[in-house]
Amino acid sequence: MHTFYAPDLNGPTFTLPEDESKHAVRVLRLGVGDAVELLDGRGGRYAAAVADANPKRCQLRIGHHETVAPRSYFTHVAVAPTKNLDRMEWFVEKAVEVGVERITFLRSARSERRELKLERLEKIAISAMKQSGQAWLPQLDEMTDYAAFVADATPETTFIAHLEEGERTALTQVAAAGAGCCVLIGPEGDFTPAEIALALSRGIRPVTLGESRLRTETAALAAAFTVHLVR
Template identity: 85%
Template sequence: MHTFFAPDLAGPTYTLPEDESKHAVRVLRLGVGDEVELLDGRGGLYKAAVADANPKRCQLRITHHESVPPRSYFTHVAVAPTKNLDRMEWFVEKAVEIGVERISFLRCARSERRELKLERLEKIAISALKQSGQAWLPQLDELQDFGAFVAGVTPETTFIAHLEEGERTSLAQVAGAGPGCCVLIGPEGDFTPQEIALALAKGIQPVTLGASRLRTETAALAAVFTAHIGR
């Protein structure tokens, strides 16, 4: 069954945007009576039937609705985006497929990417949502300076994954212990000692993701997976 994203769905009918209408009618060749699935990204799962197969405004009639509650454990990853945006797109896609509630983007001292437009990443997230059948679309936050982000976190449920010497706890041991967690992932070259010190002074706990030195996007995905299986 074909799936469409309908964030503004309300009422017994829904009209697909023009680009989606054209795809549904001209490419997928959907006709009156054909069934589709709709996701609103807020826990709503819908079944619908094509009522008007117009390639400019394909109208759907809602036939069934169910609500999926939010997951009991909240996973939040804050990551410094890579210079090659394809690697961040890959991370967002896989993180949504596994199950993540929020992704924030950090501007760190060693960041190679200083600006970030979310439009493309949001489209990747929606595509992954439809593909994986997830009911909740993750929140994607604008790029923010590391210091400003750290100032606003809850330290008891926030962890920083860094490669500096010193005692660190395995994320697998602490993820899942509370209502959720936020994991900070640095850029290629890691967080600076000053950034690590700032996080530790805030009360953020240092963690490790394992013995291997991981790429930024791999580390971010490992954090999502570790938190997910720790629930």
């Protein structure tokens, strides 16, 4: 069954945007009476049927719906985006498929990318939500200065993955406790010693994702997957 995103669903019918209408009618060949599914990104899952197969304004008639409860734990990955945006797009797609509630993009001292436009990443997140059958669309945050993020973080549920020497706990251990987990992932050059010290001074604990040295986007996905796996 084909799935469409309907964030502003209100009433017994819903009209797809023009680009989605064209795709539904001209590409998917949907006609009157054909069944589809709608997701509002907030847990709502709706059964619907095509009422008017207009390629510019395809109208759907809403039927049965259900509300999917959010997960009992909250996964938040805060990552310094790579210079190559394709790698961040890959991370967002896979993280949504695995299951993540929030992604924050950090501007750290060694960040190769200082600015980021969310429009493309939001579209990728929506597509991944539909493809994977998720009912909740993760929150994507604009670029945030590292120091400001750390200052507002909740130390009990925030962890920093870095490559500096020192004692670190496996993420699998700390993620198994509590109802939420936020993991900080640095840029390719890692967090600076000063940034690590700032996090530790705030009570944020250091964690390890394993023995391998991972690329930024791989580490971010490994963090999301690890939390999802142990919960």
